[in-house]
Amino acid sequence: AIRRTADIVAGRIARGLQPVVVVSAMARVTDQLLNAAAAAGRGDKTSALAASVALRARHHQAASELIPAAQLAPMTALIDEHFDALDELLRGLAAVGEVTPRTTDIVASYGERLSSPMVAAAFVARGINAAHVDARDCIVTDAQHMKAIPQDDLIAERLRKHLLPLAQAGKTAVLGGFIGSTPDGVTTTLGRGGSDFSAALIG
Numbered sequence: 001a002i003r004r005t006a007d008i009v010a011g012r013i014a015r016g017l018q019p020v021v022v023v024s025a026m027a028r029v030t031d032q033l034l035n036a037a038a039a040a041g042r043g044d045k046t047s048a049l050a051a052s053v054a055l056r057a058r059h060h061q062a063a064s065e066l067i068p069a070a071q072l073a074p075m076t077a078l079i080d081e082h083f084d085a086l087d088e089l090l091r092g093l094a095a096v097g098e099v100t101p102r103t104t105d106i107v108a109s110y111g112e113r114l115s116s117p118m119v120a121a122a123f124v125a126r127g128i129n130a131a132h133v134d135a136r137d138c139i140v141t142d143a144q145h146m147k148a149i150p151q152d153d154l155i156a157e158r159l160r161k162h163l164l165p166l167a168q169a170g171k172t173a174v175l176g177g178f179i180g181s182t183p184d185g186v187t188t189t190l191g192r193g194g195s196d197f198s199a200a201l202i203g
Contacts, residue, residue, distance in 0.1 A: 001027075002062070002066055002118070002119055002122050003066070003122070005021070005023070005119065006122055006123055006126045006128065009021060009123065009128060009172060010126065010127075010128055013128065013172070018167050018170065018172070019172055020163060020167065020172070020173045020175070020202060020203075021119065021123075021130075021172060021173065021174045021175070022135075022174075022175050022176070022177045022195060022198050022199040022202055023112070023115050023116050023119050023174065023175070023176060023177060023195070024111070024112065024115065024176075024177050024178060024195035025111025025112050025114070025115050025176075025178070026058070026059070026062065026111065026114075026115050029055060029058075029110075029111040029114075029115070030108055030111045030178075030192075032051055032054070032055055033051075033055070033107050033108050033110055033111055034104070034107070034108055035051060036048045036049075036051035036052055036055075036090060036107065037090070037093065037099050037103070037104050037107040037108070038099065039051065039094075040090045040091075040093035040094040040099060041093055041094075041097065041098055041099035042097070043094050043097045044094065045090070045091060045094035045095075048090040048093070048094055049087060049090060049091070052083055052086055052087050052090060055083070056079065056080070056083040059079045059083075059114050059118070060076065060079055062118065063075045063076065063079060063118055063121070066118065066121070066122040066125065067118075067121050067122060067125050068125055071121070071124070071125060074121075075117065075118060075121050078114075078117060079114060079118075082110060082113060082114055083110075086107065086110050089103070089106065089107065090107070093107075100145075101145035101146045102145045102186070104145065104146060105145045105146060105148075105187050105188050105189045106187050108178075108189050109136075109176075109178075109179045109187050109189060111176075111178075112135065112176025112177060112178050112179045112195070113134075113176060113179065115176060116132055116133075116134075116135070116174050116175055116176035117132040117174075119174050120132035120174040123172060123174065128172055129170060129171050129172060130171065130172045130173075130174055131166050131171045131172070131173055131174070132173075132174050132175075133162055133163060133166070133173050133174065133175050134175075134176075135175040135176045135177065135179050135180065135198060136179055136180060136181040136185070136187060137158060137162050137181075138155060138158040138159050138162050138163065138175065138180075138202070139155055139158075139179065139180030139181070139190075139198055139201065139202075140154035140155050140158060140180060140181065140182070140183055141180040141181065141182060141188045141190070142182065142188075143182045143186065143188070144188075145188055145189070146189060146191065147189075147190065147191035148180055148182075148188035148189060148190055148191075150180065150190070150197075150201055151183075152201070154183065155201055155202075159202060163202070175198070175202065176195075176198075177190075177194060177195025177196070177197070177198035177199055178190055178194035178195045178197075178198060179194075179198075180198075
């Protein structure tokens with residue numbers, strides 16, 4: 001699917017268009033992350049960490065199939081950095097035996113936080129002048145976790161700052177959908193189906 005996406009984007013660029021790309025997590029990843037969070041909340045650290053191990057392996061496999069070996073090291077390091085942080089969070093949630101809406105958003109955000117830089121790297125490997133942008137720098141929301149409300153004026157301001165210069169320089173920005181942050185930087189999500197919502201806001 002990522003290869004097909006690269007072909008679509010390359011076709012748009014060949015027609016003289018300047019796309020911005022918003023991607024969701026890889027298939028079923030958000031559900032698996034939420035299941036891991038729920039297991040941790042029940043105190044079942046073993047199941048939570050097992051889910052993370054499986055997801056880490058899946059992302060490494062996808063990256064190795066999409067990115068040439070000579071360019072793979074930064075993506076490998078990023079995947080491990082993200083999953084190390086996720087594992088630490090899951091251990092903490094299992095220790096306290098509680099998951100809040102705020103911590104649920106943080107766990108759920110990892111799907112897009114991993115897929116978007118991977119897609120950007122896959123684009124670069126295919127000759128597309130792509131740049132990853134952390135959507136949390138652009139999609140500003142209120143603090144209503146798990147179904148946060150976008151703040152349109154702040155989003156427009158952030159997009160002008162972070163995305164417009166890339167487009168003007170001929171770079172294809174790649175962002176994760178579904179995720180955002182409060183004005184003071186706390187991770188939020190827009191609710192299920194939120195990647196389409198993100199794309200509409202950015203468009």
